[in-house]
Amino acid sequence: MTTQEMHLCVIPGDGIGQEVIPAAVAVLQAVMPQVQLTFAEAGWETFQRTGNALPEATLAAARRAGVVLFGAVASPSHPVPGYRSPIVALRREMDVFANLRPSRRWPLHDVRQDIDLLIVRENTECLYVGRERLEGDMAIAERIISRRGSERVARVAFALAAQRKRHLTIVHKANILRVSDGLWRETCLAVAHEFPHVQTDEGLVDSVAYHLVRQPGRYDVLLTPNLYGDILSDLAAALAGGLGMAPSLSLGEGCAIAEPVHGAAPDIAGQGIANPLGAILSVALLLRHVWQRGDLADTIERAVEHVLARGWFTPDIASPAQKTVGTREMEQAVIAALGA
Secondary structure (H helix, E strand, O other): OOHHHOEEEEEEEOOOHHHHHHHHHHHHHHHOOOOEEEEOOOOHHHHHHHOOOOOHHHHHHHHHHOEEEEEEOOOOOOOOOOOOOHHHHHHHHHOOOEEEEEEEOOOOOOOOOOOEEEEEEEOOOEHHHOOEEEEOOEEEEOOEOOHHHHHHHHHHHHHHHHHOOOEEEEEEOOOOOOOHHHHHHHHHHHHHOOOOOOEEEEEEHHHHHHHHHHOHHHOOEEEEOHHHHHHHHHHHHHHOOOHHHOOOEEEOOOOEEEOOOOOOOOOOOOOOOOOOHHHHHHHHHHHHHOOOOHHHHHHHHHHHHHHHHOOOOOHHHOOOOOOOOOHHHHHHHHHHHOOO
């Protein structure tokens, strides 16, 4: 890959996004100094200032780069005329249809030792299409599951499963939602025939949630519709150190958005104590799956493990008796450990 192809649009967003994204960028530049950066704005603060949460200039910059590192969004809890979540809008505009959420054990005090899995979540359909309406005293939401949408994310998931332990579980609730989840199940099982070397099974979403808590080691790759994946991936993150440790990557045709899973956390924003590891590990996903630099992704992940093993913790991942460090200190510790 040439230097010209290594473009990244950086959108810190709101709250602690403006603290953890610079840390992730610093780590990325330490391992890949040739990356070309463009900075853009989006989020609730941008909306309050400009009246647009995702300015056209930001969208244009994201499209030009094709690869985005996004921080966090502080969306209001009440309807605000003209406001739409910028990250949801950006995902739709870039059509990043496959969301990757890995969860693995880290040297932390409350992490399950038998967790090492990847949730691949359809990212553009299901209830998140936002088709809601009121009819009298009833609120109605439409759920969209298409054959095309199911096929394309299934192929991504099976291809990734083939690179891991060759085991994939299709998650659904087709025993109740026979039409929508029935189409999802049928389509994913059809794609499974294209990957005969991958062991494929299926599970009802409530049963999968139960077994994920009881025995996460039974799963390797979980393939889910949008809503189920959103819920199960947060559950898995709780078993692997919490949301501060949780990275994600959304893939489309020739484009990608990397982002830590956590929100804007206004209660700690500006205090310099936010955990940057979710953002740093999101950069590692970008290196592995977009820029095809698995060696550099491994370097970053080893550095994170080394730092944690040496007892460097931000407040969200520390036990009551452990000493904590801030965002900047964690960033510098990871950079120092890149050669370890």
